[in-house]
Amino acid sequence: MTESFETTVQIRAQDFDPMGHVNHVAYGAYREQARERYFRAVLDKGLxxxxxxxxxxxxxxxxxxITAEHERVTVRIRPGELGETSIPLEYEICADGAVAAAGEMTQVVYSRSNQESVPIPDEWRQQIRADAATASTSGPTSGEKGRCTDD
Known part of the structure; x- marks a missing residue:
């Protein structure tokens, strides 16, 4: 994955199941923490x-x-091709340099007052594209590029 954003998330004791593995629900929480940080870094806006x-x-x-021997994970996020109203994000959750999970999420810009999707603001579109272009030549927005790859 060519990443445009990378952040570290602390694993909490309550994330583990009785088998000593991170429960599947916690992966979503890690992704959400990273997504919040991504939008703050790129758009200066929080969820x-x-x-x-x-x-x-x-x-x-x-x-x-992801087992109890891990204290933290690295989450990498990369925007996909922007739609008229949609912001697709690809992500990897990494532990000890290996991809533990990967997935996709699509956000739609939404008007609360009209309760319908609306076009991505031009300023957002420009900032997301600029960040992705910068990342492809210089690495992640935050953190160091690690060994985590999906090859």
Missing amino acids: ADDLNTVTVSSSIDHHQP
Whole structure:
């Protein structure tokens, strides 16, 4: 994955199931923390603030377990091809340099007052594209490029 954003998320004790693996629900929480940080870094807007988006699709494929020996994971996010109203994001959740899970999520820009999707603001579109272009030549927005690849 050519990433445009990378962040580290701390694993919490309650994330583990009785088998000593991170429960599948926690992967979504890691992705959400990374998505919040991504939008703050790229658009200077947070999910709970004035970023009016809704999730319309989400998928995750688990490749290997994250176990109790891990203290943190790295989440990498890369925007896909922007639609008229949609912002697709691809992500990887990595532990010890290996992809533990990968997936996709699509956000739609949403008007709360009209309760319908609206076009991505031009400023957002430009910022997301600029960040993705910069990342492809210089690496992630945040953090160091690690060993985590899906090859």
